[in-house]
Amino acid sequence: MPSRVKMRCLTSAKRFRRKIFPVLLVFCAASVLLHSQNYFSWTMEAFHLRCPTLHSLKPKHTNIVFLKTHKTASSTMQNILFRFAERNNLTLALPKPSCGYLFCYPQFFSSHFVHPDTLPPNMISSHMRFNKTALQRLMPNDTIYITILREPASMFESLFTYFTVYSEAFKRVPKGSLEAFIADPLRYYRPNEGNSMFAHNTLTFDLGGNKDRPATDVTYAQTFAAEVEKVFSLVMISEYFDESLVLLRHLLSWDLDDIVYLKLNVRTESSKKSLSPGLPGKIRAWNSIDAYLYDYFNASLWVKLSALGLDCVAKEVYLLRQAQERLTKRCFGKQIPLSRSASEIKNKDLRPWLPSNMVQIAGYDLPTNITNEVKEFCLKYIMPEVQYTQKLLQSQLVKRHQSSQI
Numbered sequence: 365m366p367s368r369v370k371m372r373c374l375t376s377a378k379r380f381r382r383k384i385f386p387v388l389l390v391f392c393a394a395s396v397l398l399h400s401q402n403y404f405s406w407t408m409e410a411f412h413l414r415c416p417t418l419h420s421l422k423p424k425h426t427n428i429v430f431l432k433t434h435k436t437a438s439s440t441m442q443n444i445l446f447r448f449a450e451r452n453n454l455t456l457a458l459p460k461p462s463c464g465y466l467f468c469y470p471q472f473f474s475s476h477f478v479h480p481d482t483l484p485p486n487m488i489s490s491h492m493r494f495n496k497t498a499l500q501r502l503m504p505n506d507t508i509y510i511t512i513l514r515e516p517a518s519m520f521e522s523l524f525t526y527f528t529v530y531s532e533a534f535k536r537v538p539k540g541s542l543e544a545f546i547a548d549p550l551r552y553y554r555p556n557e558g559n560s561m562f563a564h565n566t567l568t569f570d571l572g573g574n575k576d577r578p579a580t581d582v583t584y585a586q587t588f589a590a591e592v593e594k595v596f597s598l599v600m601i602s603e604y605f606d607e608s609l610v611l612l613r614h615l616l617s618w619d620l621d622d623i624v625y626l627k628l629n630v631r632t633e634s635s636k637k638s639l640s641p642g643l644p645g646k647i648r649a650w651n652s653i654d655a656y657l658y659d660y661f662n663a664s665l666w667v668k669l670s671a672l673g674l675d676c677v678a679k680e681v682y683l684l685r686q687a688q689e690r691l692t693k694r695c696f697g698k699q700i701p702l703s704r705s706a707s708e709i710k711n712k713d714l715r716p717w718l719p720s721n722m723v724q725i726a727g728y729d730l731p732t733n734i735t736n737e738v739k740e741f742c743l744k745y746i747m748p749e750v751q752y753t754q755k756l757l758q759s760q761l762v763k764r765h766q767s768s769q770i
């Protein structure tokens with residue numbers, strides 16, 4: 365070979381090696397990440413593709429009030445917060461035993477309802493009737509307030525079925541007929557009797573508002589929505605749960621693994637009633653303040669999503685769902701989790717609380733052939749609210765006891 369040609373070959377070989385080296389490096393790094401035990405984090409790289417970069421140096425926000433509204437996917441959201449609090453060694457304000465697993469609802473929240481050994485808190489997320497002043501006194505100054513709403517017709521159908529035996533109004537209705545109730549609600553509803561909040565504008569009540577203001581008082585609904593907006597940095601929407609979580613992740617500078625979840629507190633198909641045409645409109649009219657709030661915050665959710673970029677949101681939702689599929693495979697060995705009605709679940713700690721035997725709530729059982737490490741990991745995702753609350757209270761009491769002995 366002539367020496368000039370030889371020289372050219374050697375130079376291009378060097379150039380090739382120089383080019384291939386970074387490619388190989390990237391490939392190796394990707395494959396190490398893919399096969400590492402860190403299940404979800406690798407997707408974070410892809411995350412930044414179409415999204416405004418998260419301020420990676422900004423610490424994750426940890427001081428949070430989540431107002432847990434009724435029948436809105438709030439148990440699923442609470443489970444996300446419970447796991448986050450545990451992983452990050454945070455203090456969660458929990459109800460004192462005499463309040464049950466909620467903060468003496470339906471009374472307005474008071475710091476007297478908090479178990480003293482769960483103070484001072486970083487987070488609070490159990491059912492309560494919202495009381496801004498009491499919470500602002502209890503929580504750190506930089507606390508971020510979040511809540512969740514659901515479309516009023518499907519929410520009311522869920523409330524009606526779930527609280528059939530708790531609400532006097534619902535109990536009065538012949539044959540437990542939702543149609544009969546909504547045809548003439550004032551025949552069955554008494555505003556001042558126990559548990560009346562499950563039968564009229566439940567979201568408004570949970571948010572601390574007046575559930576019984578007349579539907580004609582549109583100014584009340586408008587003023588109330590504006591007040592809620594001033595306090596809550598994010599109002600999630602149950603129908604767009606994953607999109608809401610993307611906003612939450614950006615608001616709090618959290619990672620993808622922080623928002624991965626499995627659905628909790630889902631009724632079995634046999635416990636759901638379909639709504640005949642015309643019924644949703646009547647339900648909205650009866651719950652007119654809730655309907656106003658829902659429309660208002662659904663619109664503001666989409667303004668926020670658009671500001672983040674719908675492309676970015678779609679990408680993150682896709683990655684979240686992929687992470688969920690991997691979680692499901694890891695915990696259940698297949699694509700679809702072992703969801704079953706509460707009575708069929710072998711492990712008592714995994715049976716969701718049932719308000720009566722007239723409604724069936726699905727929960728999860730774990731396969732028997734998984735390692736203890738996987739079991740420990742998966743249990744947290746599927747543990748129902750009551751059992752997880754007890755577990756967290758126990759572990760916070762132990763921690764408090766240990767630190768008082770040092």
Ligand SMILES: Nc1ncnc2c1ncn2[C@@H]1O[C@H](COP(=O)(O)OS(=O)(=O)O)[C@@H](OP(=O)(O)O)[C@H]1O
Nearest residue numbers: 434435436437438439440522605627628629630631
């Ligand atoms: N991720 C997600 N997205 C949308 N919807 C979801 C999700 N997780 C739970 N759910 C539905 O939320 C309903 C239960 O709500 P809550 O957990 O707030 O109920 S409770 O008040 O705490 O009992 C319950 O609704 P119904 O099944 O119609 O009763 C659940 O199916």
